[in-house]
Structures are given as structure tokens and as C-alpha cells.
Amino acid sequence: MLFCIDILKDATGPYTFSICDTSSFSEYIRGGIVSQVKVSQKISFKPLLASLAEPEFVVTDFAKCCRPAQLHVGFQALHQFCTLHGRPPRPHNEEDAAEMVTLAQAVNAQALPAVHQDCLDVDLIQKLAYVAAGDLAPMNAFIGGLAAQEVMKACSGKFMPIRQWLYFDALECLPEHRVPFMEDKCLPRQNRYDGQVAVFGSDLQEKLGKQKYFLVGAGAIGCELLKNFAMIGLGCGEGGEITVTDMDTIEKSNLNRQFLFRPWDVTKLKSETAAAAVRDINPHIRVFSHQNRVGPETEHVYDDDFFQNLDGVANALDNVDARLYVDRRCVYYRKPLLESGTLGTKGNVQVVVPFLTESYSSSQDPPEKSIPICTLKNFPNAIEHTLQWARDEFEGLFKQSAENVTSLCIGRDPKFMERTLQLGGTQPLEVLEAIQYSLVLHRPQTWADCVAWAYQHWHTQYSHNIQQLLHSFPPDQFTSSGALFWSGPKRCPHPLTFDTNSPLHLDYVMAAANLFAQTYGLGGSQDCAAVAKLLKSLPVPKFAPKSGIRIHVSEQELQSTSATVDDSHLEELKTSLPTPDKLLGFKMYPIDFEKDDDSNFHMDFIVAASNLRAENYGISPADRHKSKLIAGKIIPAIATTTSAVAGLVCLELYKVVQGHQQLESYKNSFINLALPFFSLSAPLAPAYQQYYDQKWTLWDRFDVQGLQPSGEEMTLQQFLDYFKTEHKLEITMLSQGVSMLYSFFMPATKLKERLDQPMTEIVSCVSKRKLGHHVKSLVFELCCNSESGDDVEVPYVRYIIR
Structure with missing residues (x-):
């Protein structure tokens, strides 16, 4: 017997619902199966002329919620300008921008009340004119990803289409302060970057070419980022370079979304193959491929010299632990981090800027739900x-x-x-x-x-x-409460x-x-x-x-049972x-x-x-394809989302390279192309703490030179005295990683022995490991008392050895 219910009407709780009046049926016992069926919806759209007059907007950034209506007028004026002159406005040309403003004002005056703007944003229309002749690969990647997804929706009837206008701008990528003689710097150079130079000028193009970036991961997002890097000229100039590392090899299932790879590349190394592919896209790119996992075991490779020479890091990883590690390294070396991820039609981008934003580690996603052992073993x-x-x-x-x-x-x-x-x-x-x-x-x-x-x-x-x-x-x-055991x-x-x-x-x-x-x-x-x-x-x-077989019914029972083993x-x-x-x-x-x-x-x-x-x-069986997705733990990445996310990352890259200092200039992004849903917002500032009148954030630390002017290394006693004299802090505990180097409750004999020892000697002795030659600094954590004897939170210490 089948019932059709409306889950919105008939839900009685998050996991329960009523079906209808069943008084005319026999008594329900158990074993019923519920299947969710999504009901198709018929979507109607206005014709173009009607929609131009009375548009519906999808807002992507609520900090700019009035922007779509202004751009709706601006783009109609731009269309008229192109029709009149047979070309878009010249890059950053004041004369053409003024004409665009006049056209926009005329469009606005004739618009119906649904479109008419009481106060036309002249500055916005001017910026639209300044950059209309431009051509940015990251913007193409974002808009192209959205457009491709809309085509798939139209062909498949799956997911909700955009209704009906979506205007997206990233004008905050432009310089924060007006640049003099901008038009002169935007003239075409007759090279592949002319579309980008038309927007930002030649100075930024030169900066992009000199950048040294570290890309961690060469999978779906990694390939798209490398492609965008090659197209915008990142690391393509004198002194610039990109280092990409990925220890994985190419699998057949990668080919549907990692477009730098081809069928004949299966079993080859991802990083090498991706690097070779982007060299074909732009022969000037200087890209070096590694096959290392980025973690504590490779700190001799990605050491102080490596990170200090970088201009920034981009993550293209598929697990949280690796992301957290790279984030910690970027905070330590004070390097910008571009973080991103996708899951099917969902994607996110986070930009981390030293001293300006919080880090990736500052917030956490809820942990992934695991299947209880009892469910797996006995009650699937x-x-x-x-x-x-x-x-x-x-x-x-x-x-x-x-x-x-x-x-x-x-x-x-x-x-x-x-x-x-x-x-x-x-x-x-x-x-x-x-x-x-x-x-x-x-x-x-x-x-x-x-x-x-x-x-x-x-x-x-x-x-x-x-x-x-x-x-x-x-x-x-039956259970002790009188309910059937095999139920629910x-x-x-x-x-x-x-x-x-x-x-x-x-x-x-x-x-x-x-x-x-x-x-x-x-x-x-x-x-x-x-x-x-x-x-x-x-x-x-x-x-x-x-007989005597113990079967655990719940996780609580499993965890509370202390199993013992007979030694005999x-x-x-x-x-x-x-x-x-x-x-x-x-x-x-x-x-x-x-x-x-x-x-x-x-x-x-x-x-x-x-x-x-x-x-x-x-339980209903699964075919081979579905089984492979689940059992192979394949994250359902799709090319449309990957393209859109990589585009958003590179828009943030423009801001990082220019050195934008206003928090509102940067955007963290959360998108879901299926709904569709777009949320771009300014990142959060780092939380601060305080000791005495000194405020500090996760980006602050104490830098202590280990070598004294005499050439000898600082001893523990000198280290303690330094903080008491320079910062008025009494160190009560000092640790390095999991090694406790000093504490106020340490036995007097051991304390006396350590006070005259050099710091690195104490670290080697306590941790029972010799410091490698690549180690140029150590991180110490402190517990301190103020002069009044109160506990105070203080930053960590970077102890510089060499």
C-alpha cells in the first residue's frame, strides 16, 4: 500500500510525520519503508522585454544588495554605447565614462517604477565604463561555471534555474585608491594580457609575473587554479615561479573534472602532468612540480627559506587535517592563504590575509557523521x-x-x-x-x-x-519497555x-x-x-x-562494556x-x-x-556506479562548481597581490549552483586578546634572537630574565610542542641544571631528538604571570637560532 504525503504539511518533528487517517485500515505492525520523492515543479519565465522592464534579481552579496538594480540600468546603457560606437568604452577613459553616465541617466528616466533608481550610482556607472573593454580569465571562469550549470539544468530538468537576472561584480578588485594616469597604463601591449591590463593596468601585470606562489594539490581545484594562473600571468615574469605539489597519481575517475589530464595520462603523477599542461597553455609560466605531502615529515623541504621566499599559498586539498597544517604554516610565516573547496554543486572560498583576517583554523565545520559500529555490524x-x-x-x-x-x-x-x-x-x-x-x-x-x-x-x-x-x-x-525490538x-x-x-x-x-x-x-x-x-x-x-554470544545493541552499550582477554x-x-x-x-x-x-x-x-x-x-540494492561513488569515497566534484570556485579564488588573488588593506575589499564566498545560492561577504577580523595595554591576535608573536652579541646562545636563565625585563612577564611554564622545558614546580635539582643550559640543548635533551640543520627557528609556548601575579594570555615565541 502506498501513501503520498506532503512533508511540509505532515511533518510532526525533525524525524517523524503523520500519513493520514488510517482508521479504515488494519492495524500497522512494522516494516514500512519511506522513500523521499521530490515532486517536479513547472517554472515559468518572463519574455526578455517584459523581464527587462520588471526584472527579478538574484543577490550574490548582501553588502551590495542595491547593486543589481543599478547594474541593470548600467548594462542597458553599455549596450546602447556599443551600438552607437561599434565598440565598448575605452579603458579608464573619462570622456567615454561621462557619455555612459549620460546614457544611463536617460535609460533610468524612461524606466518603469520596478527599475527606476531614485539615485543613480554615478561612480558605479563610471567604473562599469572603465572596465567594460576588459577580459579577465577568473571572471570568465566564474560566469562560465554558472552558465554551464544553467545549460545542464535546462537539459536535465534537475535543480532550480536562476530566476531571472544575476549580476555579479567584483569591482573591489580595482585599486583601493585612485591611480593617476590610469588610462596610459591600460593601453594594449599586443600580448595575451591586454584584456587584463585594460582593467588593472600594466603595473599589476608586472607584479603578477613576479609572484612566487605555492599551490598545494593538483586535483580538480588545483588544475583549475593552475589554468587560471597561466592565463593571468602569475609567476610568468622575471623572478616569478609557482611550486605545485601533489603525491597522487591520475585515476580514470579524475578525467571528468580535472581538465588538464587526458586518458593517456592515467597512472602518471598529477603534479608533473598538470605542470606540463599549463606550460602548453602559457610557455612563459615558471612552474615546478613536487610529489611531496605537505606535513611535519617534509618540513626539511618546505622550510624557513622556502616559505619566507613565497608571496602566498593556495590550497587545493581534499582533507581538513592538511588544510589546518598549511594554515598554521601560513600564520607562522605570515603569508596570505587562498583556501577553497567544493562538494557537488556547493563551493566555498576563504581568503586569509596576515594581520587583517582570521585564519582558516579560527573556525571549524561540524565533524562528519560516522556510521555507528553497531549499525554496521548488526542493524543496517x-x-x-x-x-x-x-x-x-x-x-x-x-x-x-x-x-x-x-x-x-x-x-x-x-x-x-x-x-x-x-x-x-x-x-x-x-x-x-x-x-x-x-x-x-x-x-x-x-x-x-x-x-x-x-x-x-x-x-x-x-x-x-x-x-x-x-x-x-x-x-x-520485545524490549523492556514493551516495544518490538525489531522496529524503527x-x-x-x-x-x-x-x-x-x-x-x-x-x-x-x-x-x-x-x-x-x-x-x-x-x-x-x-x-x-x-x-x-x-x-x-x-x-x-x-x-x-x-550460546553466550554478546551482541551490542547501541554505541553506548558498546563503549560501556570493558572487554577483557584471557591471557591463557x-x-x-x-x-x-x-x-x-x-x-x-x-x-x-x-x-x-x-x-x-x-x-x-x-x-x-x-x-x-x-x-x-x-x-x-x-534494503534496496545499489548499482555498480552508485556503489563506486560511495565505497570509493569519491567526492562528487563537478566541473561547473570547480570552475566557479577557482574563478572566485583568483579574484581574491588580484586583491592580495595589490596589497588591499581594507577588510571589506576581500570576500569569502559560499555558493550552491543547484539552489541557486550565492553569499559573498567580508571575512572576519582576527579576534584579539590583551595583556597590560598590549593587544595581540593570532598573527602576533615574540621574536627572540637566540644568539647573543657574544656569539653564544641564550640560556634558559637568560630567556626567563629577558621576558621579565623587556615585557614584565614572569614565565611559569615553557614548552616546545609536547616537550615541557621549564615549569615553576620542577624539582630544584633539575631546574638548577637546566637554567645554565642553552635553549636548543634543552630542547634536544627533553625531546630526545637532534635538531636538523634546516631548523632555523623554534616555537615556544608560554604561561605567564603579570607583575601583579595574575595569569595572562600571551602570544607564542619564535626563537630564532640562525
């Missing part, structure tokens, strides 16, 4: 749950077990057993049981053994485990019966058997008929329910494992999941494993 109710379960199956069966066996048996990790036994909870037991499973209980010798294992594992996962779950929680079981999000499962005639069952066995064989270095097979024949000869594994059982497991001398020459081969190779059985296994579990729980 959505295809996302079964796909995640299938991915975990893949990792456990074909990667983790093989890695553990390799570490134990061939001595790759001599302390493997010792470290395993020190793990918390039931982890030692789980690891050793998995090794016993791989080496003793289910070690195959032939392909037929692999097929038999896959057949047995199918019954374990899709029949026996489900029967055990129903044995513990029967379908008609808990879907009552049913065991499956293996059928060799079922393509899904056979797909699972084929994929599982081939992957299992690969981990042992055995040959596989793609002969489905032979496998089906072999399966018919195997006995059906019998199920016997186990662990010892028994250890003795059951073959000794290394009995495994000479034996090797297992861990498999890394690869979603894009259709011949490797990886996605075959994921799709079959997930859909079989979905069948267990009555």
Missing part, C-alpha cells in the same frame, strides 16, 4: 551502511590479515608480536585470530580451496551470522539460501575466491561455469547456534601459529583497494557483498 538500514560494511570486509579479508602475516612471518616488523600484545581491549585477540585464520585454519593450496573458502564465507556472512542474530533477538522479541531503524533480517543460478551469489564467490587467491599468490579463474560446477559438489555448511587463550593462540622457520619462502600479498580497474574484482566484491547484505535486511 541504508545502502550506505552495507557498502561501508563491504569496504571493511575487503580491508579485513584481503589487506589487513595479509599485512599482519607478512609483519610476523618474514620479520618486516621484529617487534610485531610485542606491540600486538600491548594493544588495548580485544585487539590482540582479533589480530592473532586473524593470523591463525590465514596461516592455519584456511590456508589454501589450490584454486579449488579458494572457491571452497568463498562458499564457506558466503554462508558465514549471509546465512549463519544472520541466524545467530535472530537466535539472540527473535523476530517477535532496526530492520529484521532474514538469512539467504545459496543458489548457483543466482548471478549475485556467483559474482560474490568469483570475486572473493579470486581476491583470496591473490593474497596467497595463487592463480585465479574467470570461468564461471567451472566454478558453478565446483560449487554444486560442495556440501552445504550446517548452522549451529552458539592468547598464549594458546601464539603457540598454535607456525614458527618463522616453518614459513621460509612463504609470502602473502596485501591488496590495496582500487575502484577504477574493472578487471581486478575489487568492485565486483564490494557490489556483491553490499547487495547481498542489503538483501538480508530488505
Whole structure:
């Protein structure tokens, strides 16, 4: 029986709704399924002439909410100017700008009340005239992304189209103060940058060419940024350069949105390929490609000299941790950061300017929701749950077990057993049981053994485990509150019966058997008929329910249960494992999941494993494409959003290179092309704190020269005295990273020993690591008291060694 409800009318809460009067139906028991169906809407648009007279505007920046109506008049005047002269107004020409103002005033005088402006913004119309002949690649990228998305909407009928006029301007990119003789600087040079020079003049073009920028990431946004950099001339002049780093290789799934890559580039390094592609776009660009992860492990590469020589950094990353790290480095070296990201039709841009704005780390997005373990193991109710379960199956069966066996048996990790036994909870037991499973209980010798294992594992996962779950929680079981246990999000499962005639069952066995064989270095097979024949000869594994099995019903119950492991059982497991001398020459081969190779059985296994579990729980299955998106954790990036976001980034780049000092000149952006929604707003200023009458923000710090005029390094005592004398601060605790260098409660003997030691010597001693030659400064954190004895918050210390 089907019901159609209006969720806006019938919702009774965030997760509940009523369906209608059901008094004439039998009593509802359980097991109903709700599917969201979006109802199509018919959208009508005014004809062009009617819309010109009575327009509807999409506002992109509420700080300029009156701007669209003014531009509506201005663009009609511009159209008339071009019709009269056969050309746009000359760049920054006062005569043409004055004529444009006159035309705009005439348009405004004749306009209907819906368009007529009581006070026409003459300055805005003049600026429109000044830049009308210009041609900016970032503006083209933004408007082009929007236009392309609108075409897709018209073709597919998906998402809400723009209704009906969208005017976008970034006039704050122009110089903050009027530049004398601007027209002379905007004359064409007969080169590829003439459209940009017409807007900003030749001085900015020269600055752009000299910039040294660091681009972190060469994926979807990274490719678009590099393309824009090449087109605007960033790093294309004398002394300029762009360094791009990305450790990834190109995958087939990248090609639909990373347009610097071609099919023949698959498996090549992203950074190298992208750098070569932009050299073809602009041979003058000086771009250097690296394959390094940007993190603590590469600080010897991206060291003080590297960052201090930069003019700015652009992030094109796909994870928060890396973004936070790069942000911290930019704050430390006081470099501008252009941050951006996309998710489907959604995109954001944040500009970070030293001393002017807050940093990326100053605010946080809510954490991503993870699927509870209990839901994954026993109570899935959505295809996302079964796909995640299938991915975990893949990792456990074909990667983790093989890695553990390799570490134990061939001595790759001599302390493997010792470290395993020190793990918390039931982890030692789980690891050793998995090794016993791989080496003793289910070690195959032939392909037929692999097929038999896959057949047995199918019954374990899709029949026996489900029967055990129903044995513990029967379908008609009630909770202590009198409600049915299997109700709400808990879907009552049913065991499956293996059928060799079922393509899904056979797909699972084929994929599982081939992957299992690969981990042992055995040959596989793609002969489905032979496998089906072999399966018919195997006995059906019998199920016997186990008693005393504890199944956790909720995350709270799982976390509150303190699992203990019997040491004697662990010892028994250890003795059951073959000794290394009995495994000479034996090797297992861990498999890394690869979603894009259709011949490797990886996605075959994921799709079959997930859909079989979905069948267990009555969940609608997913096809291969949807399964790949979810299981492969592919962020649904699309070229339209990427183009628009990269354009917005480079508009902010113009401001950073010019050195704009007004906070309102910069714009953080949040867009959703599907709705459509656009929100551009000024970034937030950094929060400040204060000690005595000294205000400070995250951009401030104490710079302390470690070397004294005598040539000797500052001791701890001298460091403490320096802050007491120069800043009237008494240091109560001093740390470097996780190392505590000094505290007021330190034992007197240790304190006396440290006071006369040089600072770097104390750091090396406490951290138990020698400082590398690339380290030119250290960061110290302080806890201080004022002269009155009160705790005060103070900036960190940059202790300069060399």
C-alpha cells in the first residue's frame, strides 16, 4: 500500500510525520519503508522585454544588495554605447565614462517604477565604463561555471534555474585608491594580457609575473587554479615561479573534472602532468612540480627559506587535517592563504590575509557523521551502511590479515608480536585470530580451496551470522519497555539460501575466491561455469547456534562494556601459529583497494557483498556506479562548481597581490549552483586578546634572537630574565610542542641544571631528538604571570637560532 504525503504539511518533528487517517485500515505492525520523492515543479519565465522592464534579481552579496538594480540600468546603457560606437568604452577613459553616465541617466528616466533608481550610482556607472573593454580569465571562469550549470539544468530538468537576472561584480578588485594616469597604463601591449591590463593596468601585470606562489594539490581545484594562473600571468615574469605539489597519481575517475589530464595520462603523477599542461597553455609560466605531502615529515623541504621566499599559498586539498597544517604554516610565516573547496554543486572560498583576517583554523565545520559500529555490524538500514560494511570486509579479508602475516612471518616488523600484545581491549585477540585464520585454519593450496573458502564465507556472512542474530533477538522479541525490538531503524533480517543460478551469489564467490587467491599468490579463474560446477559438489555448511554470544545493541552499550582477554587463550593462540622457520619462502600479498580497474574484482566484491547484505535486511540494492561513488569515497566534484570556485579564488588573488588593506575589499564566498545560492561577504577580523595595554591576535608573536652579541646562545636563565625585563612577564611554564622545558614546580635539582643550559640543548635533551640543520627557528609556548601575579594570555615565541 502506498501513501503520498506532503512533508511540509505532515511533518510532526525533525524525524517523524503523520500519513493520514488510517482508521479504515488494519492495524500497522512494522516494516514500512519511506522513500523521499521530490515532486517536479513547472517554472515559468518572463519574455526578455517584459523581464527587462520588471526584472527579478538574484543577490550574490548582501553588502551590495542595491547593486543589481543599478547594474541593470548600467548594462542597458553599455549596450546602447556599443551600438552607437561599434565598440565598448575605452579603458579608464573619462570622456567615454561621462557619455555612459549620460546614457544611463536617460535609460533610468524612461524606466518603469520596478527599475527606476531614485539615485543613480554615478561612480558605479563610471567604473562599469572603465572596465567594460576588459577580459579577465577568473571572471570568465566564474560566469562560465554558472552558465554551464544553467545549460545542464535546462537539459536535465534537475535543480532550480536562476530566476531571472544575476549580476555579479567584483569591482573591489580595482585599486583601493585612485591611480593617476590610469588610462596610459591600460593601453594594449599586443600580448595575451591586454584584456587584463585594460582593467588593472600594466603595473599589476608586472607584479603578477613576479609572484612566487605555492599551490598545494593538483586535483580538480588545483588544475583549475593552475589554468587560471597561466592565463593571468602569475609567476610568468622575471623572478616569478609557482611550486605545485601533489603525491597522487591520475585515476580514470579524475578525467571528468580535472581538465588538464587526458586518458593517456592515467597512472602518471598529477603534479608533473598538470605542470606540463599549463606550460602548453602559457610557455612563459615558471612552474615546478613536487610529489611531496605537505606535513611535519617534509618540513626539511618546505622550510624557513622556502616559505619566507613565497608571496602566498593556495590550497587545493581534499582533507581538513592538511588544510589546518598549511594554515598554521601560513600564520607562522605570515603569508596570505587562498583556501577553497567544493562538494557537488556547493563551493566555498576563504581568503586569509596576515594581520587583517582570521585564519582558516579560527573556525571549524561540524565533524562528519560516522556510521555507528553497531549499525554496521548488526542493524543496517541504508545502502550506505552495507557498502561501508563491504569496504571493511575487503580491508579485513584481503589487506589487513595479509599485512599482519607478512609483519610476523618474514620479520618486516621484529617487534610485531610485542606491540600486538600491548594493544588495548580485544585487539590482540582479533589480530592473532586473524593470523591463525590465514596461516592455519584456511590456508589454501589450490584454486579449488579458494572457491571452497568463498562458499564457506558466503554462508558465514549471509546465512549463519544472520541466524545467530535472530537466535539472540527473535523476530517477535520485545524490549523492556514493551516495544518490538525489531522496529524503527532496526530492520529484521532474514538469512539467504545459496543458489548457483543466482548471478549475485556467483559474482560474490568469483570475486572473493579470486581476491583470496591473490593474497596467497595463487592463480585465479574467470570461468564461471567451472566454478558453478565446483560449487554444486560442495556440501552445504550446517548452522549451529552458539550460546553466550554478546551482541551490542547501541554505541553506548558498546563503549560501556570493558572487554577483557584471557591471557591463557592468547598464549594458546601464539603457540598454535607456525614458527618463522616453518614459513621460509612463504609470502602473502596485501591488496590495496582500487575502484577504477574493472578487471581486478575489487568492485565486483564490494557490489556483491553490499547487495547481498542489503538483501538480508530488505534494503534496496545499489548499482555498480552508485556503489563506486560511495565505497570509493569519491567526492562528487563537478566541473561547473570547480570552475566557479577557482574563478572566485583568483579574484581574491588580484586583491592580495595589490596589497588591499581594507577588510571589506576581500570576500569569502559560499555558493550552491543547484539552489541557486550565492553569499559573498567580508571575512572576519582576527579576534584579539590583551595583556597590560598590549593587544595581540593570532598573527602576533615574540621574536627572540637566540644568539647573543657574544656569539653564544641564550640560556634558559637568560630567556626567563629577558621576558621579565623587556615585557614584565614572569614565565611559569615553557614548552616546545609536547616537550615541557621549564615549569615553576620542577624539582630544584633539575631546574638548577637546566637554567645554565642553552635553549636548543634543552630542547634536544627533553625531546630526545637532534635538531636538523634546516631548523632555523623554534616555537615556544608560554604561561605567564603579570607583575601583579595574575595569569595572562600571551602570544607564542619564535626563537630564532640562525
